[in-house]
Amino acid sequence: GENVEQHPSTLSVQEGDSAVIKCTYSDSASNYFPWYKQELGKRPQLIIDIRSNVGEKKDQRIAVTLNKTAKHFSLHITETQPEDSAVYFCAASNRDDKIIFGKGTRLHILP
């Protein structure tokens, strides 16, 4: 089955700097890669996703990149703000519809 590895587990960046979170997946049949953000005590919420026929996608300060050959995908947050502090989960999904999540990255934005 699919296995998703996520790094780093914890990341601290100065406010205004960029943050990058990286994930790898094992199943070459995976074709959908969402990223979820979970604030403390809240539910995970989708922030951006990418499909395997696209290499990059941007939404304001957030971008995702996908390298299908290497089975890598990454989340990039630019001009980080205090409200970006949260746990971020990458995930991968193949044709059988279930999503497998990475272990999460706790992002701290330092003042």
Added chain:
Amino acid sequence: DAGVIQSPRHEVTEMGQEVTLRCKPISGHDYLFWYRQTMMRGLELLIYFNNNVPIDDSGMPEDRFSAKMPNASFSTLKIQPSEPRDSAVYFCASRLAVYNEQFFGPGTRLTVL
């Protein structure tokens, strides 16, 4: 729409007791997922349903766990008997077949003493 609804929000019970967690998916959604979240293991998929039919229960940890979806608007996750290691936050999520986005409920924080 109120979103995915879960009850109870918090549950504290003693080891050996039966625990039932409830979920109401977003109206019209075809898929329902149950997840367990712990610090050590992250967000684990336990089981998911499509049109009320269980599709994959390979994530259910053992026979003490069972899940049902008697109709399109209700699902339960039952633990019997409960053990301290079952303490976690349990999330229910639902989605439409034509879209991949899963919408999570607020979760049930379970503590087994």
